Amino acid sequence: MIRKESGASLIELIMVLVISSLLAAVAAQRLLRDASQSQQRNAARTALRDFEYARNQAMIHGKAVKIKIDVQENRYSVRWAATGIYLNNPVAGGPFVRQFGKDAFLHVRIVDTGLPNGELVFTFTGKPVAASKALTAITTAIQFNGGHRVDVMPHTGQLKLIINSAAE
């Protein structure tokens, strides 16, 4: 009876440690990947919301708004087209500049824009204009790593969030 009461041996302990650390490593990798994927998805959703806000502000105030997407600097900004003054960020306050690659968007990168110079203007009627000409075809305004993107519909100014389900 006394022999049966003995604890785990060192080898057993090491085996348990090795197996659990292996499992933890796999889980951590998975979690990190999920985290960056959800950041990328979130970034595309945020861009959709911001662009809709910009467009609606143009219509509400009757003044054209310009969105400038800067792929190099990994950010976009929203200004009044006539004066070049930034709109206020409705949530965080301050000038409306959305910077990726840091904080909650650490793993997010803007990879492409289909807009000439990355510039999109919404006129006071909400119509999308690029390089002083009305858009004539569906144009990708912004594309993130992970493949998620926001498209602009010509004439109507409808914005479409396109989630790349293949990346998930």
Next chain:
Amino acid sequence: MLKPLDSQRGMTLAELIVTVVVTGIIAGTMARVLSSSIDMYDFLNTRRRAVQDSRFALQRLSTELRQIASPDSILYAAEDSLTFYKHGGEPLSIGWSNHTLRLNGFPLANTIKQFSLKYYNDKQQQLSSPVGNVKKIWRIRIELVVSPKQHDFKLYHEVKPRNF
């Protein structure tokens, strides 16, 4: 010293089954409560999205209608479509089919269950559609119904084009 054998014995099968059943009942109730709140969240989200999209469409149409160059620059005015020249000569057509509202053939909103345009003369009388004499049009009323998850929302807006 050795304890009496009785205190060393494990659980009986019956006890185990009772535990499993009780846990199952608790988990089932919790799942039901949780899934109903997820459904509600989903419903609210879909509704918010649909209402937001249709409000935008309504606003977008109104700002365009305000720019009709003059009463005789309307080419065609029917209940679900309208074609006209804007101030500045740019043509614009509004149309609705298959739940989609379109401007110049491009979708403006995709979840519009019903759409109708009503035309009134300067004596506030409704003109029958399609309007025969477009010069009589004085005021335009836009009505639309969105139906996220079978719940109808009706939105409308009235526009008097600024050049009339």
